[in-house]
Amino acid sequence: MSLAIVASRAVAGLDAPPVRVEVHLAPGLPLFTIVGLPDTGVRESRERVRAALVNSGYVFPPGRVTVNLAPADLHKESGRFDLPIAIGILLASGQLVEHPDRRIEHFVLAGELSLTGALSPVAAALPIALAVARSQPAAILILPAGCAAQGSRVPGLTVLAAPDLAAVTVHLSGGLNLPHAQMMSCRSEMPDQPAWPCLSDVRGQPAARRALEVAAAGGHHLLLSGAPGSGKSMLAQRLPGILPRLSAEEALEVAAIACLQGDERAAWDACRPFRAPHHGTTPVAMAGGGAGPRPGEVSLAHRGVLFLDELPEFRREVLEMLREPLETGTIQIARARAKVSYPAAFQLVAAMNPCPCGGGLHCLCTPEQRQRYRSRISGPLLDRFDLLQAMPSQDAEWLALPAGEASRCVAERVLSCRNRQTARQGCSNAMLSAGRIESLCPLQASAQSMLRQAMQRWRWSARAVHRVLRVARTVADLEGRSQIDDTHLAEAIRYRRPLASADAIGS
Numbered sequence: 001m002s003l004a005i006v007a008s009r010a011v012a013g014l015d016a017p018p019v020r021v022e023v024h025l026a027p028g029l030p031l032f033t034i035v036g037l038p039d040t041g042v043r044e045s046r047e048r049v050r051a052a053l054v055n056s057g058y059v060f061p062p063g064r065v066t067v068n069l070a071p072a073d074l075h076k077e078s079g080r081f082d083l084p085i086a087i088g089i090l091l092a093s094g095q096l097v098e099h100p101d102r103r104i105e106h107f108v109l110a111g112e113l114s115l116t117g118a119l120s121p122v123a124a125a126l127p128i129a130l131a132v133a134r135s136q137p138a139a140i141l142i143l144p145a146g147c148a149a150q151g152s153r154v155p156g157l158t159v160l161a162a163p164d165l166a167a168v169t170v171h172l173s174g175g176l177n178l179p180h181a182q183m184m185s186c187r188s189e190m191p192d193q194p195a196w197p198c199l200s201d202v203r204g205q206p207a208a209r210r211a212l213e214v215a216a217a218g219g220h221h222l223l224l225s226g227a228p229g230s231g232k233s234m235l236a237q238r239l240p241g242i243l244p245r246l247s248a249e250e251a252l253e254v255a256a257i258a259c260l261q262g263d264e265r266a267a268w269d270a271c272r273p274f275r276a277p278h279h280g281t282t283p284v285a286m287a288g289g290g291a292g293p294r295p296g297e298v299s300l301a302h303r304g305v306l307f308l309d310e311l312p313e314f315r316r317e318v319l320e321m322l323r324e325p326l327e328t329g330t331i332q333i334a335r336a337r338a339k340v341s342y343p344a345a346f347q348l349v350a351a352m353n354p355c356p357c358g359g360g361l362h363c364l365c366t367p368e369q370r371q372r373y374r375s376r377i378s379g380p381l382l383d384r385f386d387l388l389q390a391m392p393s394q395d396a397e398w399l400a401l402p403a404g405e406a407s408r409c410v411a412e413r414v415l416s417c418r419n420r421q422t423a424r425q426g427c428s429n430a431m432l433s434a435g436r437i438e439s440l441c442p443l444q445a446s447a448q449s450m451l452r453q454a455m456q457r458w459r460w461s462a463r464a465v466h467r468v469l470r471v472a473r474t475v476a477d478l479e480g481r482s483q484i485d486d487t488h489l490a491e492a493i494r495y496r497r498p499l500a501s502a503d504a505i506g507s
């Protein structure tokens, strides 16, 4: 046979579309070419494959070796095609003869070769395994031993761990079996679930604690405003600890994103991510992209919390970029040759000072200065926060206050409230579509007139009204009520007052 076809995978966003690695040998002057839009990484693969074959005791075929990576329009970075190319060359040149029970078409291969023939781990092992399990569940995935454990987390998929090129050829020819990738052996080295700090550390601030619980219970976006030291970040850091645990499917998705970022530790634990990028962060770091490309903060926070401290200090373009993922739960990144998209369904929690000096007792800022400071956050972004909560400065007496309720207790209420929402509508209240709000959030006549007054007073858009109704639904659900009554709606309206009036009342 002078032609061989080996299956591999490219990576596009969180997906890993199939790639056919075709190897053709022909007589002629020695020439080794790889076609199919390869970038530098793939061109370097030529040298690695040649050396790995020779150093593993095989003969690099004389004559013309042509490798085609198809389809041609997929972006194929990284050395993960080394292994399928080398196996293709061995098959095409007759140096490897498959065992009848181990035909190459049953396998998907990915791995970067070192010059000695050893296999180095590839990025995106988990996204590749997820994609293979989806589209070719019967296929056997061969990965480098260093990253095969990640792939083995996907239920139902057979993943074999290969130390080097020779071990793969021995396996395919019916000799010594490659071992199944072991998730457990690796897991023992991984840290336990990080324990989130407990809400009992937060003394006082009953209104803000309540807002945090409502935000957690319905998946709503929260903006905290208060002077430095009022406990905004302390509160925000405790949100993941009261959110429901990730389902197995969600945990895999979160781990796959962490895996693309090369964060092996984060890829292993099953808790909700908490990302707190600095206000100096760049648009690329926030949205994702760059060479690679890599997911940004909005995707690393997927199914978890994105916390932006000192919100007005973030670059305008960084803040404006948040609008797309907040609306759609995904982010599109335009690249030179293609567009990739990553999931980015995060819960946004932000904190800001009430004024440029930080506020507090010694503030001398004028109302104009305060207004200018707040206006750094555009109306459309501000509109996307469901709850605006002011946190008053605490006087020295707070030390004498009793410890707050523990996260464990709050998390129980949040979980039963979420279960209620899932049973009723299959999603959290924050995800309710505008079309379903009317039927799921009915108001009595008195509540309707209360809402109308608030709409007129603060000139709320339809979007703002929908957000108020979703929050009111959550407040009623926390009480286990199917009807939204006046007190539930009043609380939801209170969370949406403009911050200027909230500050006045809060301090």
Ligand SMILES: [Zn+2]
Pocket: 355, 356, 357, 358, 359, 360, 363, 364, 365
């Ligand atoms: Zn001030």
